[in-house]
Amino acid sequence: MIGYGFMGATHSVGWRQAPRVFDLPESIEMTVVVGRNADAVAAAAEKWGWLESATDWRDVIGRDDIDIVDIVTPGDSHAEIAIAALQAGKHVLCEKPLANSVAEAEAMREAAARAAERGVRSLVGFTYRRVPAVTHMRDLIAQGVIGRVQQVRAAYRQDWLVDPDVPLAWRLQKEHAGSGALGDIGAHIIDMTQFVTGQDVTAVSGTIETIVSERPLLGSGSGLSGTAAEGTGRVTVDDVAIFAGRLAGGALVSFEATRFATGRKNALTIEVSGDKGALAFDLEDLNSLQFYDRTAPEDRQGFAKILVTEPVHPYVAAWWPAGHMLGYEHGFTHQVVDFVTAIADGTEPHPSFAEGLSVQRVLDAVERSSDHDSAWVRVAADAPASI
Amino acid sequence: MIGYGFMGATHSVGWRQAPRVFDLPESIEMTVVVGRNADAVAAAAEKWGWLESATDWRDVIGRDDIDIVDIVTPGDSHAEIAIAALQAGKHVLCEKPLANSVAEAEAMREAAARAAERGVRSLVGFTYRRVPAVTHMRDLIAQGVIGRVQQVRAAYRQDWLVDPDVPLAWRLQKEHAGSGALGDIGAHIIDMTQFVTGQDVTAVSGTIETIVSERPLLGSGSGLSGTAAEGTGRVTVDDVAIFAGRLAGGALVSFEATRFATGRKNALTIEVSGDKGALAFDLEDLNSLQFYDRTAPEDRQGFAKILVTEPVHPYVAAWWPAGHMLGYEHGFTHQVVDFVTAIADGTEPHPSFAEGLSVQRVLDAVERSSDHDSAWVRVAADAPASI
Amino acid sequence: MIGYGFMGATHSVGWRQAPRVFDLPESIEMTVVVGRNADAVAAAAEKWGWLESATDWRDVIGRDDIDIVDIVTPGDSHAEIAIAALQAGKHVLCEKPLANSVAEAEAMREAAARAAERGVRSLVGFTYRRVPAVTHMRDLIAQGVIGRVQQVRAAYRQDWLVDPDVPLAWRLQKEHAGSGALGDIGAHIIDMTQFVTGQDVTAVSGTIETIVSERPLLGSGSGLSGTAAEGTGRVTVDDVAIFAGRLAGGALVSFEATRFATGRKNALTIEVSGDKGALAFDLEDLNSLQFYDRTAPEDRQGFAKILVTEPVHPYVAAWWPAGHMLGYEHGFTHQVVDFVTAIADGTEPHPSFAEGLSVQRVLDAVERSSDHDSAWVRVAADAPASI
């Protein structure tokens, strides 16, 4: 595993739990975690149960006893590490976003395609796909349960920036983070929309903007070298993104990603409306799926709150009896299960780097639209800026 | 209409709205409202749109131009007025509870039975039956949609007595009110349970008690003669009643009526569990009905929130288009519609005085059980105290 | 009252109930209802309790015994009737939308302004403002309870067009209805946003479109002359409108109005996020208001579901005791109360025709934006098309 931040913790849970809860086709050894700070990464390895730590990822991806490389570093290093690892013949799990730019993501997609020809697998970590309720939503739509998709409403709302005293951390600086709410949480609702509907977003029209544009500087210990703890600095990423999208099948989607929705902590919500029914999900109530069935007797129609905690539901049978809730990090365990199974079976795991690239292109298109007075913009790389 | 308190207002809405919203078989004239205080009752008549006011109900029930007598006085006068009106050949609508004692209720049931032989109709005002969602719940159970009833959970929870400074009003004195939470709101959940399941409560085991037993006295103007505005007095009715009941079909029911459920304003909730499904209702969300269908595909089962605001639902077609909410007092309009229709059709309206008596007997049995260490007691009049 | 469709019924409830529930400064006489079909309007008058009916609105607005003219006709006749009535010195209540075009609305605003100088009052019927929870939301924001408004999310979602067999009624033809989801229900969320925040929408960027563009023709009896009951015709109004708006204070708003949100019957939802808290409302749960208080102790913050049914809440004290639900049509009663009170007091009632015009201008701007590839458009009449 390359990297040891917050995502290092969650990925470690996934690697640790997967073989203890599911029956995997291969055994897993948590070999080595890599980071630049030798002491810190050694502590992380000890804490999370990795056998070794190391400081040079190039050494590690060259080791023969390593089969899988899991990348949880910031987005700007994803491309270099992933491409090198794939070339070294290692299966690669790369945390989202795939990269900080479309160009990098395209290079990664190419590397993954070439590696796949040699049986080397790659996966990008949109783990919310593996919340059982979300997987079940996708399955029901694919089965035609809600009919033709006519409209989608997706939002990811948080509120951690409402406080104007939140300091100017690296996530609020474009040169470090690449993007703000759009790239961080907007990416999730784009991927989830494409995943559950099975359709690409082909065009977008939207606006991104910064609500609080000056914030207190962090002190010099914060990692933002050259800044003192006094005064304020400019926020250079977006706080909110509101955009419309067009699906390949023609349906309109309303998207909203914001860090200013006071009181909403992690409210990823998506509702898909079809001509036979509708499905709705809310990450703050992640064990439930709302289902409206237009084919039910007319006097009994209503949104049913399905507790997606039954053995018939995706992933659930391996966990606890019916009615026992799962949490956020279970998706990371499911990700490991699916990835290891695909490697063993020789099949292509999803979301592939090509799917990660497709999200990246939508993000890029939203930025282009916002730069052009919010006019509609095609997502496809070779399309003109305005349609 | 005899009486002009809070229930006078709601009944007046019913008489006023019914012919303006529904197509009634007979026209309605709001003739006279009766009360002891001539000025106050005249003001009420003016305010609510009655043509006249009067102070002697005996005169009124003798008038030839009166067909229907609507009794909204306190419970201790129901029997006398209702029996006299029925004997005078007037159709009688009597607000719940039917009476303050089983003996009175029995006399009323007898009077109603004899009157019915002459085509004179009577009805007791459990208007919550006529909330569309409740009527629909009854219909679905009668159609077998949830199968055999195996368990019921019913509660009516309010919180207006949590404040210890609420004064010692007449409703908290047994000699005036007859009963506390049990008779006032417990009566509703007993009637609703019997109504939606179509089964009588045959036995009970329960406890009633007073949580705040001393309260500030009201001043002399309050109607409690002989007391001054200083000092405290003893609360002589129950604040809370918790009891189990047995339905004729064998199912157990848990009942709770309380005025001490902090934060619950008018939370009449009932859930009926059958072997094919379940139905649940909450008066604080009165346009909805929750329905669980065990016969649905296993991966899609969940409580569906049916908005009971569609034209296919009971009473709704006469009101607004789909999705427009109804409120508390609409039940009073429906009550007038059903009563006038039954009179015109020559059929027996429900709930009859016999049904009102049956509620009274259950209330009485709960008090007897509470007096006997909460041991089970049969409801039937001729059953032994303990079973 | 001019007109006698669905809105005729709801306005009649308002006129009938207001003096019976509230203490009004003036008495109300429901004099005459006007419509083109003499028999039908006579039946409506009889049914709803108006003393007379008539077929020529010009005669009626000339009568000396008429003080108030209530216009509930389709939007294309509002301007002519309202302006004539105002000129005749009658107070005018005009159902929303104020008019079918900005030009007509401007003329009405002018007429209203001139009439106001003579003490003649006018009001446009956005009754949702008078749902107690909505009024309370406005009050709390005005008191500063949620601080500075930083973001708004408003939607009005219905599903009555999901069925492709819904025929091509007049509401789906631009020449009759003027607009589709945007003008019909989008107007409500624009007005409500401006009302609760106290800020105008100054610019918009959006997309409107038709999801099902061909529908079965209605038969010749339907009022669409020249069409037979066979074949299909073209839907010429929008089914869905998705747009972003900018408030005068700078905050972004996401708007969505749709008739294709499967399972959503009347889901007008609005959430206002401030730097001290947030407030959210849902018309399908119209007695509740959700309130998040960022100033509460950190471990106890959460969205509180306020039941807006207490005597301290707007309008409620005149109705029932705490915890008793109100319904859709209560807003029409409150509208009458406020209008009659303003007339008696000689104050300006709200929403004024100027406020109705402002909604009209936003609707117009959304259509202009949609016609210009969804680029941002200023709302103000004299602003350039693109900003």
Add this chain to the structure above:
Amino acid sequence: MIGYGFMGATHSVGWRQAPRVFDLPESIEMTVVVGRNADAVAAAAEKWGWLESATDWRDVIGRDDIDIVDIVTPGDSHAEIAIAALQAGKHVLCEKPLANSVAEAEAMREAAARAAERGVRSLVGFTYRRVPAVTHMRDLIAQGVIGRVQQVRAAYRQDWLVDPDVPLAWRLQKEHAGSGALGDIGAHIIDMTQFVTGQDVTAVSGTIETIVSERPLLGSGSGLSGTAAEGTGRVTVDDVAIFAGRLAGGALVSFEATRFATGRKNALTIEVSGDKGALAFDLEDLNSLQFYDRTAPEDRQGFAKILVTEPVHPYVAAWWPAGHMLGYEHGFTHQVVDFVTAIADGTEPHPSFAEGLSVQRVLDAVERSSDHDSAWVRVAADAPASI
């Protein structure tokens, strides 16, 4: 760890995760798991990550390299194992219920008390106490946030027995399971009530009964020796328990435990009503806590849905950032954290065996009450049967 059923899996998660997520004062080695079937227990050890397996628990508790014994066997063996382990100087974590009888539980309490004098710790596994929302509920009540407790409403409702074809498993036979819904899930709501209020249940009045009394027999492989796979057998434990309880402080509690609440999968709900506020919890929504504050401004009171996923909330800081949901098994991790910390600190962990005994006594009192026509019964061992 002695035993390797469902609870073996959850306890293994706890031992495995605790040191990887929290900073523990001692390191943990998952040494040996014990079961009668050598192959099966070896497979469980391998699967869950225990170093060894064994078949004789007596050998294991004698080993010097074992400090803690975790008992997850069926209830009838708890007393023997726990007492032996405590006498051997091992700290003991015993899954709930503490025992199948009051007598056994008393012996265990005695053994635990004697062991504590020697610094040997014991804990009974009511892990729901360690759901962050439940711990927070207890903390808020202890801080006086809802004032004096005046009423409690607790229920645990499941529906897995609604299907009459569910076979006659050992859990439905009194000789194996000891008790039905009462002992299995009723125990949880008794413990949780005592935990969050800080008060003992001192008396009860209740009814337990079996709704479906005949079920299909399991085949001979089921562990019910002597029965064939044909025919039906008698259910000898209760399906439902409805009872009232009295807290030491005087408040009444309504309890309900049932396996027949159609559609309710794991609905442990508890609501505590105080004179200053109320708190409510639902295990099917386990990251939330509902809080009603009677001291808030009157126009803003309502049940607030607190997402108990902030760093300020119990246990949460060690997990994920704000707004990320936890699941069922996290309580088992917290249990290990608290137990190991108490052992290291030399303090008494909770719930102690004495607390487990107190639950056992309440269960016993409910059975005695049910046997005596549901009359009130004192819980205390030396109290007369009826009070």
